Amino acid sequence: MSNPARYKALRLSDAQRLAWLRLIRSENIGPATFFDLLDHAGSAERALELLPELSRRGGKKSYRLCSTEDAEAELAAHRARGADLVAFGEDGYPPHLRHIDGPPPVLSVQGGTILANPKTLGIVGARNASLSGRKLAARFAQDLGKQDFVIVSGLARGIDGAAHEAALATGTVAVFAGGIDVLYPPEHDRLLAAILDRDGTVISEMPLGWKPRGRDFPRRNRLISGISLGVIVIEAAKASGSLHTARFALEQNREIFAVPGSPLDPRSEGANGLIRQGATLVTSAEDVLESLSGRLEPALPLQQRLLEDDRNAPSPPPDPDDSLRQKVLSALGPAPVDLDELIRFLGADTRSIHVILLELELAGKIERHRGNKISALL
Numbered sequence: 001m002s003n004p005a006r007y008k009a010l011r012l013s014d015a016q017r018l019a020w021l022r023l024i025r026s027e028n029i030g031p032a033t034f035f036d037l038l039d040h041a042g043s044a045e046r047a048l049e050l051l052p053e054l055s056r057r058g059g060k061k062s063y064r065l066c067s068t069e070d071a072e073a074e075l076a077a078h079r080a081r082g083a084d085l086v087a088f089g090e091d092g093y094p095p096h097l098r099h100i101d102g103p104p105p106v107l108s109v110q111g112g113t114i115l116a117n118p119k120t121l122g123i124v125g126a127r128n129a130s131l132s133g134r135k136l137a138a139r140f141a142q143d144l145g146k147q148d149f150v151i152v153s154g155l156a157r158g159i160d161g162a163a164h165e166a167a168l169a170t171g172t173v174a175v176f177a178g179g180i181d182v183l184y185p186p187e188h189d190r191l192l193a194a195i196l197d198r199d200g201t202v203i204s205e206m207p208l209g210w211k212p213r214g215r216d217f218p219r220r221n222r223l224i225s226g227i228s229l230g231v232i233v234i235e236a237a238k239a240s241g242s243l244h245t246a247r248f249a250l251e252q253n254r255e256i257f258a259v260p261g262s263p264l265d266p267r268s269e270g271a272n273g274l275i276r277q278g279a280t281l282v283t284s285a286e287d288v289l290e291s292l293s294g295r296l297e298p299a300l301p302l303q304q305r306l307l308e309d310d311r312n313a314p315s316p317p318p319d320p321d322d323s324l325r326q327k328v329l330s331a332l333g334p335a336p337v338d339l340d341e342l343i344r345f346l347g348a349d350t351r352s353i354h355v356i357l358l359e360l361e362l363a364g365k366i367e368r369h370r371g372n373k374i375s376a377l378l
Helices: 014-024 031-041 044-057 068-080 131-145 159-166 186-197 216-227 241-251 266-276 285-292 322-331 339-346 350-362
Strands: 084-087 106-111 120-125 150-153 172-175 201-204 230-234 255-259 366-369 373-376
Touching: 014 031, 014 044, 014 068, 014 084, 014 106, 031 044, 031 350, 044 350, 068 084, 106 186, 120 131, 120 159, 120 216, 120 241, 131 150, 131 159, 131 230, 131 285, 150 159, 150 216, 159 172, 159 186, 172 186, 172 216, 186 201, 216 241, 230 241, 230 266, 230 285, 241 255, 241 266, 255 266, 255 285, 322 339, 322 350, 339 350, 339 373, 350 366
Parallel strands: 120 150, 120 230, 150 172, 172 201, 230 255
Antiparallel strands: 084 106, 106 201, 366 373
């Protein structure tokens, strides 16, 4: 649908930041929908005005809009804990994250400024890691840190914790699945304090107070890979979250590195499988650096400034008629279909179809999937 890389803001105004926060916190709005609404409306403030009518046309009788009071309270809570809400395209937003599919419009950020460093590598692996696996994670983190790489991970037990701890002196980023004020696991309270004390950073796309659910961890994993130039996998079981991170890395055109392990250890089955599928086998930081040699490009620039002026907004298409809306619904089912394929099949005005999909998503009738696919929610 929209291309968020067309937006750039060196710094949002206070009114814009409040509107952005209200928009992303409103009902049935994810990152991709957020940027579609900016395309459609021209600004977050105008999008907020349109939301109730768009959702009504999609078939939803009442729509939950994030209130000004709730958004102001969230901003105040961030300031009270010394944290910030950093918007897409602003200074301090992770440079590589801007170019993934569906980048978070706003991030909760607490800590130092290392998040803007383009030399970032993710290290992930088993929660029930072996002693040798933890030692390997620490060695990779320390050696890469000495080469000015920031280590990114999810603050989980096992490999994540070992990597964070080893990178305290050189810089590490912990990505939360819930709000940055909701520590998981709780026994990492001292590690979290050490990260913040040593100018490390913690981030999340979820609001303060959000307790992570199972579905939130894959979202967290896409941020780990999205922030990073590549991901190093150490001890990952066959159906682990670390493999989800590697899959996101593949979709985001990131490098995937895997440390081989014993075929007798089920904790190494996933990493060994990645190597069979083409991931780069690494046993030291030197292997990673050699693989990245010549490819440490600077952060890609954003070419256009943020479209936040209604006068520059594209003229809205005419309201789609009910017959086209019904054709879109009839063409969708529970199996995800490619958006471009849907548009070709319908043979209708592309902008009108995009508007209808916005209406249906806001009404909770369709769901987005990775790879520009959508399905109906039955």
